[in-house]
Amino acid sequence: MSANDLTIRDMQRTVDQWVKEYGVRYFSELTNMACLTEEVGELARVMARQYGDQSFKAGERANLGEEMADVLFVLVCLANQTGVNLTEEFHKTMEKKTNRDSLRHIANPKLKA
Numbered sequence: 001m002s003a004n005d006l007t008i009r010d011m012q013r014t015v016d017q018w019v020k021e022y023g024v025r026y027f028s029e030l031t032n033m034a035c036l037t038e039e040v041g042e043l044a045r046v047m048a049r050q051y052g053d054q055s056f057k058a059g060e061r062a063n064l065g066e067e068m069a070d071v072l073f074v075l076v077c078l079a080n081q082t083g084v085n086l087t088e089e090f091h092k093t094m095e096k097k098t099n100r101d102s103l104r105h106i107a108n109p110k111l112k113a
Helices: 009-024 029-052 064-082 086-101
Strands: none
Touching: 009 064, 009 086, 029 064
């Protein structure tokens, strides 16, 4: 693992430290939810232009990774301020999806190549 590899827990700590050092404090939960929605919209715009039928406008660029990182940052802010341990919740979600969907997608003829 390189110095740039972060665990989810590391991300939560890094974002918390950044907010306390540079951001003064977390925005309210509702404001951050609105920010998350805005960031997802920006990601959707890039996806529509890069992979969909729309084209980039003059001056726009394909910044897919940047938009994904913006979504992740705000999501981590929300987790921090609401006391959610994303590592634990991610593991729970993977277990739930595995139990629920272990045969569902394999048996889906729409997904067969």
